[in-house]
Amino acid sequence: MNNLIFTFKKLIFIIGIFTCTSLTLSGCANDEYAIEARYWKVKKQAEKILSNPHTTPPNELERTVINLNKFSDKFPKSNLGIDADFSIANLYIVKENYDSGRAQLRKIIQKYEKSKDLAAQALFLIGNSYELQDNWPGALEQYKKITRDYTETIRGLEIPIYIAQHYKTKYEPDKMITAFQEAISHYKAIAAKHPVTPLAFNMDMLVAQCYSEIKDWPSAIDTLNSMLAAYKGKVGFEEILLSLSSIYSQKLNNPAKTIEILEVLLKEYPKSKYTNSAKEMIKRLSAHGNQNHIP
Amino acid sequence: MVSLKRVYDRTTQSIKGNPVLFLPFAIFAALEFISLITIYLAPRMPLKLLLGPPIRALWGEKFLHYPVNFILIPKLASLARMGLTVILGSFLTGVATLLVYNLHKKTKIDLKKVFNLALKKYVSLFAIVLLFTLLFYLLDKVTSKLLIKYFVSGHTRLLFLGPKIWLGPILICLNFILAVIVQSAFIYAIPILLIEGETLTKAILKSFALFKKLFVKTIILVGLPMLIYIPIIVLQSDSAFLITRLFPEAVLLTAILSLIINSLIIDFLITLTTTHLYLMHRDE
Numbered sequence: 001m002n003n004l005i006f007t008f009k010k011l012i013f014i015i016g017i018f019t020c021t022s023l024t025l026s027g028c029a030n031d032e033y034a035i036e037a038r039y040w041k042v043k044k045q046a047e048k049i050l051s052n053p054h055t056t057p058p059n060e061l062e063r064t065v066i067n068l069n070k071f072s073d074k075f076p077k078s079n080l081g082i083d084a085d086f087s088i089a090n091l092y093i094v095k096e097n098y099d100s101g102r103a104q105l106r107k108i109i110q111k112y113e114k115s116k117d118l119a120a121q122a123l124f125l126i127g128n129s130y131e132l133q134d135n136w137p138g139a140l141e142q143y144k145k146i147t148r149d150y151t152e153t154i155r156g157l158e159i160p161i162y163i164a165q166h167y168k169t170k171y172e173p174d175k176m177i178t179a180f181q182e183a184i185s186h187y188k189a190i191a192a193k194h195p196v197t198p199l200a201f202n203m204d205m206l207v208a209q210c211y212s213e214i215k216d217w218p219s220a221i222d223t224l225n226s227m228l229a230a231y232k233g234k235v236g237f238e239e240i241l242l243s244l245s246s247i248y249s250q251k252l253n254n255p256a257k258t259i260e261i262l263e264v265l266l267k268e269y270p271k272s273k274y275t276n277s278a279k280e281m282i283k284r285l286s287a288h289g290n291q292n293h294i295p
Numbered sequence: 296m297v298s299l300k301r302v303y304d305r306t307t308q309s310i311k312g313n314p315v316l317f318l319p320f321a322i323f324a325a326l327e328f329i330s331l332i333t334i335y336l337a338p339r340m341p342l343k344l345l346l347g348p349p350i351r352a353l354w355g356e357k358f359l360h361y362p363v364n365f366i367l368i369p370k371l372a373s374l375a376r377m378g379l380t381v382i383l384g385s386f387l388t389g390v391a392t393l394l395v396y397n398l399h400k401k402t403k404i405d406l407k408k409v410f411n412l413a414l415k416k417y418v419s420l421f422a423i424v425l426l427f428t429l430l431f432y433l434l435d436k437v438t439s440k441l442l443i444k445y446f447v448s449g450h451t452r453l454l455f456l457g458p459k460i461w462l463g464p465i466l467i468c469l470n471f472i473l474a475v476i477v478q479s480a481f482i483y484a485i486p487i488l489l490i491e492g493e494t495l496t497k498a499i500l501k502s503f504a505l506f507k508k509l510f511v512k513t514i515i516l517v518g519l520p521m522l523i524y525i526p527i528i529v530l531q532s533d534s535a536f537l538i539t540r541l542f543p544e545a546v547l548l549t550a551i552l553s554l555i556i557n558s559l560i561i562d563f564l565i566t567l568t569t570t571h572l573y574l575m576h577r578d579e
Contacts, residue, residue: 015325019332033338036361040543 032078039080042067046087053094061095076111082118085111089125098129105129120150124159136166147186152199160186161210168213180210201231208243217251238272241265245281255285297575299512305571306564309398315406316394316567317559319387324558326383330375331554335547337371338364362543369531372550376557377428385424388566389413392486395570412489419488419495426499427481434473439466467528475518480506482517482565486573509576516572520564527553 045064049056065088072084085108092101105122112118123146130138143159150156160183167176184207191203204227211220224244228237241261249258262278269275310316337346338359350358350367358367393409413420439462446458453461484502487493493501506513530537530549537545 015328018329031340031343033343033359033361033364040362 035075035078035080039071039075039084042071042084043087046091049091050094053096056095061091065091082108082112086121086125089122093125093129093132096132098133101129102126116150117153117155120146120153120155123150124155151190157187157190157202157206161206164210164213177214180214184210196230196234198235201227201235204230205239212247215251217247220247236269238265238269238274241268242274245278249281249285255288259285297512297572297579299515302512302516302568302572302575305575306567309395309567309571313394313398313404315404316391316398317563318406319391319394320559320563320566323379323384323387323562324554326379327376327554327558328551330379331368331372331547331550334368334371334375362538365538365543365546366534368546368550369534369553372553376554377432381421381425381428384562385420386413386417388424388485388562389416389420389489391563391566392489392570395567396486396490396574399571399574416489419498420485422495423481423484423488423499427477427484431474431477434477435470438469438473442466463532467525467532471521471525471528475514475521478565479513479517482506482513482569483573486570490574490577505573505576509572512572513569516568517565520561523556524553524561527556 042064045060045067049061049064068084068088068091072081072088075081085104089101089104089108092098092104105126108122109119123142127139127142127146130136130142140163143163146153146156146159160179164176164179164183167173167179187203187206187210191200191207194200204223208220208223208227211217211223221244224240224247227240231237241264245258245261245265248254248261259282262282265272265278266275266282272278333342333346336342337350338361343359347359354367357363390409390413393412394404397404397409442453442458442461445453446461451457456465480503481499482502483505484498487501487505488495488498491498491501527549531546531553534546537543537549
């Protein structure tokens with residue numbers, strides 16, 4: 001019996017030592033996981049406010065902002081530290097405290113001045129905050145600043161189309177067409193600065209998209225055709241051929257040209273994921289064409 | 296005729312005076328606990344160096360980050376338990392069975408002798424538990440795959456019920472019933488192997504025959520303790536819910552609770568009661 005008690009005690013002792021050592025070792029470590037665990041708790045507080053901003057008491061917002069600030073000060077180099085800074089701005093904005101929100105975003109621009117992407121994102125959110133206040137000129141000023149100062153960031157590339165889409169949703173066709181034309185010139189200028197690069201390829205695709213938005217089909221087709229010539233052998237053309245075929249079939253009602261392009265797609269890319277749908281479309285268009293010729 | 300009441304009475308008596316019966320189960324629970332803590336600490340240094348690459352390769356990088364890693368804990372804990380059951384659980388169940396046999400014979404318990412006896416039969420014990428575990432694992436996978444295939448192929452109803460009910464509570468119940476039946480079929484193989492000294496194949500076949508003969512009693516003795524585990528199955532079926540509604544560590548606490556219930560209550564009760572039933576039936 002004594003032996004047994006001794007065995008049980010030994011067992012519990014071994015487990016205790018193992019658990020304490022492991023937990024202490026991991027608890028002391030300030031590794032990525034530990035930072036994530038800390039942030040999750042602070043973020044959870046912020047999410048509560050974000051999901052129900054109007055019923056949150058002011059002291060709750062204050063407490064959360066203090067915690068987020070503490071976190072970002074402690075881990076300024078971590079991505080989560082940056083996320084904490086943006087969360088503070090978001091909290092102020094959802095609580096309709098726009099001035100504090102914008103001040104926080106300007107602080108972010110200064111704090112991360114070396115990162116153009118972060119600065120562009122912060123400016124974009126400042127613009128959004130003006131939009132929330134129904135102040136489009138204020139927002140536009142920020143968006144123009146992004147296109148001017150942070151041209152080649154992700155936000156910088158998206159913003160010209162974002163502006164045009166704004167006029168589209170507000171039913172202002174003249175302003176929309178002007179904005180799309182400005183976007184086209186902007187993208188063409190970037191493409192000319194970096195000829196035959198992946199960036200230029202993406203810019204040309206955006207140009208074609210803008211022409212399509214303003215229903216300038218010949219220009220969209222010209223852009224796509226010039227891409228076929230400029231990037232031959234450098235990138236896959238499946239997407240371009242599909243865009244061309246969809247313009248010919250849906251916008252210009254030209255089944256013969258659509259079939260011709262789809263046949264090029266099947267010939268050049270026999271293993272493409274679009275093979276089956278291209279074959280189906282050719283079949284459908286051919287049948288439709290034959291039906292139209294029945295006297 | 297051995298009644299269930301007599302089996303439970305005998306089991307209670309044997310537990311009361313002999314805490315040694317807990318030893319094999321306590322050892323298993325301790326090892327399972329250590330494996331659980333290791334799994335919990337897998338995304339952290341220094342264990343990340345060792346466990347990070349396989350987790351990343353099999354499930355993805357996100358499972359090495361807080362709190363997503365908690366979603367993987369029940370699955371990894373279940374796999375670890377499966378491995379431990381086959382490698383060590385088989386041996387420790389053998390030890391427990393021999394302890395019950397010694398008590399039944401009213402002979403003095405010599406732990407060293409019992410461990411040695413179980414060790415001698417380790418290969419057969421390992422084979423029995425491996426067979427039973429693989430069978431259950433395969434049946435479990437086949438059932439869920441068939442149901443998923445049925446609903447993915449476009450069916451919206453099966454016996455008037457939709458996929459949410461079939462793949463949720465009904466699948467849990469089906470797996471539970473399968474677990475009870477498979478475990479019941481193999482439950483007498485270890486006592487027969489160790490007490491009768493039968494060969495592996497004969498022990499398994501005799502276990503099937505005895506299960507058929509004592510069907511209702513065996514199902515009750517195996518199934519009744521396993522009912523305690525149902526709330527844990529329900530809790531573990533939706534770890535994301537625990538993480539978002541409570542806190543991520545709730546998943547770990549559930550896993551610890553599952554370990555205690557499984558190893559120290561269910562396995563303990565099933566092994567003791569069924570061995571007693573087997574011995575009492577044999578005496579009659």
